[in-house]
Amino acid sequence: MVNCSIISCKNSSRTCNSTNKGITFHRFPKDPDIKEKWINITGRQDWFPTENSRICSVHFQEEDFNVTAKRRNLLQSSIPTLNIWKLCSENSTANIPSTSALPVTSTLPSTSSRKNVSPLPSSNHSENRPSIDLETPREKKLRRIIETNKGVITRQRLMIKRLQCRFRRYKKKNLELKYMLENLENKRLITGEQALSLENMNLTTQDLNSRYNLTLQSGKIRVLNF
Numbered sequence: 001m002v003n004c005s006i007i008s009c010k011n012s013s014r015t016c017n018s019t020n021k022g023i024t025f026h027r028f029p030k031d032p033d034i035k036e037k038w039i040n041i042t043g044r045q046d047w048f049p050t051e052n053s054r055i056c057s058v059h060f061q062e063e064d065f066n067v068t069a070k071r072r073n074l075l076q077s078s079i080p081t082l083n084i085w086k087l088c089s090e091n092s093t094a095n096i097p098s099t100s101a102l103p104v105t106s107t108l109p110s111t112s113s114r115k116n117v118s119p120l121p122s123s124n125h126s127e128n129r130p131s132i133d134l135e136t137p138r139e140k141k142l143r144r145i146i147e148t149n150k151g152v153i154t155r156q157r158l159m160i161k162r163l164q165c166r167f168r169r170y171k172k173k174n175l176e177l178k179y180m181l182e183n184l185e186n187k188r189l190i191t192g193e194q195a196l197s198l199e200n201m202n203l204t205t206q207d208l209n210s211r212y213n214l215t216l217q218s219g220k221i222r223v224l225n226f
Contacts, residue, residue: 004056006084007043011056025054026074032147036140037079048146055080 004011016023028049059080
């Protein structure tokens with residue numbers, strides 16, 4: 001189960017999905033610039049997405065998708081723009097002091113002066129305004145450095161896992177070769193000196209098997225020559 005990363009969105013794949021409501025969940029893009037825009041749009045402070053972070057399709061426009069007969073794919077350059085400023089506008093409204101808290105002056109402005117006062121922007125206008133980048137250039141640079149280092153760490157971890165798997169395979173092959181050498185030595189098909197020489201040779205299990213089978217088929221050869 002995954003949840004939408006937009007702080008004001010409560011959609012999750014358990015309750016809202018493509019089967020019951022036609023909502024899909026999409027990974028954060030790999031492009032650093034587009035990814036940074038997605039992060040700013042979530043409304044979360046000091047937050048960085050993980051492999052399981054998603055943004056649901058409710059926040060994208062129809063032209064952001066490439067619709068085929070079987071599925072609907074999100075374009076790589078798409079940026080969520082829908083239903084993302086509701087919480088921000090509510091917070092800004094909550095921070096406006098009430099009229100009861102404002103000091104009352106003894107003189108009121110005249111009617112002529114009140115005519116020159118420009119009206120406050122409506123809440124609808126504030127909801128539709130573009131996102132404001134609150135990060136400083138230094139913070140942007142640090143974020144890019146962190147993202148680059150995370151990519152390096154991820155690649156190094158994958159390399160370590162591959163090396164560990166290769167080590168386990170070699171260890172298993174080595175045990176198999178030792179077992180076959182002991183078996184051959186016990187059956188007196190090779191001498192102890194030859195077994196020691198074989199351990200230092202770069203032979204595979206298949207090579208040793210083929211030589212062993214050849215010896216059994218001949219029936220006359222009692223000692224293998226290497």
